[in-house]
Amino acid sequence: MKDKFIADLHKGQELNMLAQTEELLAAYEDVIDLSVGDPDMTTPSPIIEASYKDSLAGHTHYTAFRGDPELRSEIVKYYKEEYDVDITDEEVFVVTSANMGMYVALFTCLNPGDEVLIPDPCFPVYNEQLRFCRATAVPVPTYEEERFRFNPQRAREYVTDKTKALIINTPCNPTGACMNLSDMQEIADFAKEFDLLVISDDIYTGMSYQEPFVPIISLPGMKERTITINSTSKNFVMTGYRLGWAIAPDYLADALRKTNDMMVFTAPAPSQRAARYALAHRHELMPSFMDEFKERVFRTAEKINSIPHISVLPPMGTFYLFVNIKETGLNAEEFVYKVLEKAHVLVMPGTAFGAAGEGYVRIACTKSVEELAEAMERIRSVGL
Template sequence: MKHRFLAKRYWNTMTTPMGAVVDLAKQYSDVINLSLGDPDYVTNQEVIQRAFEDAENGHTHYTDSLGDEELRHEIIKYYEEAYEYKVGSKEVMAVVGACHGMYLALEAILDDGDEVIIPAPYFTPYIQQVELVRGKPVILDTYEEDGFQIDINRLKGLINHRTKAIIINTPNNPTGACFSKETLEAVGKVAKEFDLLIIADDIYDAFTFSDPFLPATTMKGMQERTITIGSFSKDYAMTGWRVGYVLAPDFIIQCMRDINEGICFTVPSISQRAAIYALRMRETIQPPMIAEYKKRMYYAYERINAIPNMSVLSPQGSFYLFVNIKKTGLNSVDFCKELLEEAHVLAIPGIAFGGCGEGYIRLACTVGVAALKEAFDRIEKMKVCCAHNLQ
């Protein structure tokens, strides 16, 4: 929107397909919303109760600007127990969700014009986050035929003297792909060869359905050049608490801390208390939730591949399916429009996640199997899905 009171750099900004879904969801009373990645689980009741008790007992003040010391201790303890990986107390910082952590990290490391390589399909805000701190996003396309793994030769071809970092997101939003150990090791080798940083967006680390999750920072020689973004939003159904963390070398954490002095100083104390209890109870909270999402994902996978003109790869992680709709003959925006108008099912067009996402839609399995069944029963009846040989 152009207005004399707005900064000129924002005059040409447009609402993305991701941003538009909130209004679209209100168009029909019976919409089945498979668009946004907000878990349908309510935060564990014991976590809520413990945080409430802590508030009553006086935890309503600012915490240390790096975060509640007890929370940071629990994060350090978690990485040691889960990965036999040691993190120093000055190498972890609580943040107001993963996006806040990503902003602080990018602001800390990028000079104007520095380039950040972003594998696509990508989490939509990455582009704006890099541009917000005056960096330049450089897109590395990945493809379904490669399992959405990173092609190392294409990665190397994008590196120049302005390249500063590579963002990796595994399990991936939107594709659900998990980067293999071989892919992660190869990316790490490139980072060492060209002296680059890795920014690992690990917010779906609990949602892996086959091989165990491997944090990039735990690989040999990677701790000194990896910034890990963690969150309680998905792994503990705590999206509204707005709490996450960053692991990074101490000088990066210190810079982030200084930047945050002028933004929000610290994370809400009550949210940090809740995160402490979530971490302590993770072996109780996570297994049934992950099992339920896995059940939903495989149910959706089977239903999708039984529908003409639609297909999807076998689930690997996250709670997203990146559905191939190329045989319908429609682009992703038009398909999602018909999906909403004809089936009253809301999804995100693949183009929202980068150019190579065209021909796909993203479905979030954040509703139960009964709702998924109703959604796919409706989709099966759509003309564009029943038609044959559209191409």
């Protein structure tokens, strides 16, 4: 009866498995949850304390529309010091999370019917946000044999006269894939050849284990056609602060502002102060949890590769492992339900991230080394 009050956009849409985890977790009392990308660690206390102190000192208001000036200048410094990239204060736009940054970017740049290339598998929010913008997501499959890198040669087949943009994400959720300098150079050439905007989701930059992270804006001619999205969620274990930023060419500044003003006006001041502190003290803060993530993924990968019929590539980046389950004879969802039922371990089917994720499951190493080891032993004992 009330159907008419729901926008057509939401009709006939089923929740995907990522959205059903609460229900699945309730099935057993002792489930080890390796499904969601939110680590078990609490944000380092100096960040919490700095934000609290700054709140007491009056940082409890709306901030400047592009974000707290001190945070913006810390972001400018961070890109210079870490990647030797020169960005200006005017190119930085603070937002409430990478998710919001992506939405603001897509909403600002796309017209209905525009096509956007996305890697498959990828973070599923891209797909949904594109649908919300009445644009079309065009998945470009990535393959384990190519270490799941986004392959511009393949992407060429998917370009039409409606293609406007390309989303990249390295290190990548869910595959953990990292693109190196030559991969990024190829993507940059491709974007220039077809005159595409690149939206680069860089939120796992601290977790690149084999080769250094290369921001695409550091490549010649890319700054004017790239929107970089980043946040403190993963690099500083600050998922609950909901704080991120976009770096965009100055010709987009007014339009980005309009979109962002309409939705939230400005990001929470205490979160911006927390982010300012986190970036300024990154050298003291990051090693402890980055080392921990690295240990978790490498130890878990070793265990996975010792279990018959499942395997994973040597970890490249992020805290995710994208596990090949093809030899078990189960599809991704069957594997997830079987492992939940028999081992009380919850992982994500690769298909939650796109059709090319069939034959894989994603394990989020968001629990301690001991719990991860216990989870892998339970999976082994299922006898897949």
